[in-house]
Amino acid sequence: MKSIAPVAIGLIAISLAACQTSSKSSSSSTPVVQAATAQEKQATIGRVKSLAGTWNHVNDKGESHGQTVFAVGGGNTVREVMFPGTTHEMTNMYHMDGTSIVCTHYCAMGNQPRMKATGAEGETIVFKLDRVSNLRSADEEYMGEMWLTFKDPNTIQERWMSFKGDKVSSDMTFTLTRAQ
DSSP states (O other): OTTHHHHHHHHHHHHHHHHHHHHHHHHHTOOOOOOOOHHHHHHTHHHHHTTOEEEEEEOTTSOEEEEEEEEEETTTEEEEEESTTSTTOEEEEEEEETTEEEEEEEOTTSOEEEEEESSEETTEEEEEEEEEESOOSTTOEEEEEEEEEEEETTEEEEEEEEEETTEEEEEEEEEEEEOO
16 A cells, blocks of 8 residues: 555656646647727727617518617627527627627527628628538538628618528628617
């Protein structure tokens, strides 16, 4: 029994040293990003923050169907709930990643596309696919692009393009008006 104790203590010491070494090396390889300027933040996440509140979806015939709710969380993240309370309820989370704004779309289809925009193009922020999590097959549909256009303080448009593989499978535009 006495001869096993020094061996066990030695193995524990080696294991702890290895853990400390691996945690030090992994933190040095953690990617860092350049912080966005105040102007870059205002043109992107600042615009999205201005949408806080409830919005109604208006179809091509001018009929209101469903609503979208934007909520600001802690000043750094915006949550958009599309079609709340329906079987098609979806959530979009917006946040900065360095100088880019990111939208992760938690889709009713069960996958989660992450789209990035490098800035605003006039009144529009164009999000392009970065990656998709939980894509279960190459021919599964996923949202791959989104244009968020600020028409006026009470009207926005969201244009969503979904893909199957590399081909566009649908192109939908929603007009949203701020609930009064």
